[in-house]
Amino acid sequence: MALTVPHPCGVVPSRPGYAGPFAAVVRRELRIFLRYPSWVVGMIIWPVLFPLIYLFGSRALAGPEGQGLSAFARLAGTTNVQGFIVIGTTAWMWLNMTLWAVGTSLRTDQVRGVLESNWLTPVPRFVLLLGTAASHAVLALAVLVLSLVEFRVLLGIHFSPSVSGAAAVIALTIPWVYGLAMAFAAVVLRFKEANAMVYFVRGVFMVFAGITFPLSVLPDWMARIAAYMPLTHTIEAFRAALLQGAGPAALRVHLAFLFWSGLLLLALGYYVFRTVDRLMRRAGTVGHH
Amino acid sequence: MNRSVPDNAVELERLSKRFSIRTMRENGARRRAVQKEILAVDGIDLVIRRGELFGLLGPNGAGKTTTIRMLCTLLIPTSGRARVWGFDVAEQADEVRRRLGVVLAGERSIYWKLTARENLEYFAALYQVPRDLARPRIADLLERVGLTARADDLVERYSTGMRQRLALIKAMVHDPPVLLLDEPTTGLDPQAARNIRDLIRHLHHSEGKTIILTTHYMEEADQLSERIGIIDQGRIIALDSPQALKRSLGQGSVLRFELVGGKDDLEGSLRTIPGVHTVTVERPADDGTRELILHLNDPGAALPRALDAISRGGGQVRHLQMEETSLEDVFIALTGRRLRD
């Protein structure tokens, strides 16, 4: 006699949808992060430590009497050298941290052994990755706010911000950064060489995106490449919003570029992830480390 | 939503898996990469009934792991079909995952920087178990494996046995009808291993779970399984209850000789002795000794004649042992090697 039960499992699932699992992944990541004191300390220290090389370097270049400042102001459109530099370095650090944390998350889980446990559940795997990305975005926003406070209090850097402008830049930076990181996560999972890939990508951005210098000092060919990089637009727009009080309307060209970059890179992230997932299911290499 | 419960928990129909791998081939002084196909699973047909406790045995490289990974949807089959609780593993992977609880990689399958409770709450969320149902279920599971007192400690502070227990109850948090346990007692001390086996028995007898168990420990498979499938070179080479498999080798006695020397056709002459069911010769060791295993129907009649045949054949017995037939013997008789080789 065939038995009929309310549900094949002993428990009835709640409303369908993945909000619960997504939130569980975010909680998991935040909990684990807070249990590594050295990571928390790093999150507080690095935003202010990293730009110091460039800040002291710019002091050296400006000269004891500020002899070099006029050249800089002419090219950058501002005499707030420190503000100019820390905005660029902070944006670059956000990308760097994201590539490491989110971009290597799948590989880290694979090495730890928990990737399979997660991929054996009925939640779409991309939702799990999105959860990791979202948890990191929460941390990154916290770091951003902390950084701005540290710059003001510890380094005495002044901003003349447009809050709506800055918020718009942040909102439209999130999709492209995390789309790129998710594509990265899939590629790293497949090819396993995380270090070399992260160094390469962040190196390219470091060279081209104007993190510490005005783009006008770049040779033409480099400036053309830089114009197609989303990080360049994030940094330019952020500088305009925080140093010159530019609102969303004034930033529309940059914001439009960021919007389309976000769509493209999120789609790319999803496509690359699905491809790698399919390949790994064919080869059975999910558990390999 | 009502749905009838299938009679068969797992069905494999001509299930196969081929892998393409790159190897280096010597070609005179040069080496070049060539693509090679490996047939890891070769057309397996298997039905596991609802509520059965099934043991799957096989050495490394036999296709056991590949079969398991196809069943739990981590690997797509090349051809054939596999169904878990009526759902196809390739086409309906999500439905399969809802009905399957899997323990792979034991203690490495849980988060060490979370507590036991946090691990279970997390996986309960991923299996979409409602919170009001998950909490009492988690408390019950922790109680069953004796982890309640340490439920709020980080897993990194647990012993291996505790982590293994947690990995097992993690697979049960959504109360799946089918459990797939890959070497659940490996690395555990005897007491801890016994506790896990008791839990497996309870899940099977009292809760009617269908359990597929893989193990290197023959005694474990023997004690727990209602039926055993022995897999080698991608095929099921034996499928029956443990008792029937052992009976297939004779009335249940095994005689093991460790020999030095002796004629090459010694095996043949031993086979003709009345009371001897089968003779298996193991590969010779580096020091020239070899092991002969005789499965006996009539130990009283066969033993003196066997010793006489060995002596006349110029062999010297270094060591002699008589015991009950085990699954290991079945395995050696079928494959010519030990499970752990």
Add this chain to the structure above:
Amino acid sequence: MRTILAVARKDVLLMVRYPMNLISRIFEPIGWLMPVYFLGRAFSQGGSAPGFAAWTGTGDYMAFIVVGWILSAYVSAVMWGMGFSLKTEMDQGVLESSWVAPITPARLLVGRTLASVAVTTLTSIAFAALATLLFDISVRGQLVPAMLFSLPVVVGLYGLGFMLAGLVLRLRDANTLIDVGNFVLGLLSGRDYPVLVLPRAVMVLSLILPLTYGYDGIRALLLGTRPLLPLPLQVLLATVFMVVMILAGLWTLQRLDYRTRVEGSLGHH
């Protein structure tokens, strides 16, 4: 000596079997230096940085920085290389096997870093050549005196390296210590800029560090920059630093190793 060379040989073999790592050690610093190069161009007039020249006596800021980076590569190889290799072995679970071999911890560590120093020399030469091409650097100073001056500095770093290795043995989670420590040391000792630009309170710390004079003396010899102290005095300081650090480092390593053996915590990670 044979055992030291055996350890060094093994490590060199391992390093060259990962050619991508070697290549990235040449090109990665270029990536880090590009933002500095372009930052400098933003302050330059007519191809030279007058502000920089006012601080240091040279407007060739890229030459100043490249020399700093080459020395810091040795700092990493020696000082951090020991601690880092210990940490890696701890994580892989092979540290105990090395530690029970009949070779003192100090000799083992020296062997490790010899390989690192040898490879660093090769990659530094390649890096310097590449940097010269890209950044149009000119070095008009005295190469041999500069190399001789750097010897006691590098040997002294071994002492510092022993201390850090001992700390890694005790702390076990060394990544943050190494990362932050390396960075802060670079900030304070003037790897990328003259230490005179630092705020007063920070400059005091900087002037206590022997490594600051290492960077300063080598630049004075190679680039003709204005030294912080007369060069003969800096040579004396470097020599004293070398002797003190070697003795202090060996003593610290021995004490911390002993404590680890008493507690039996060598294999933990």
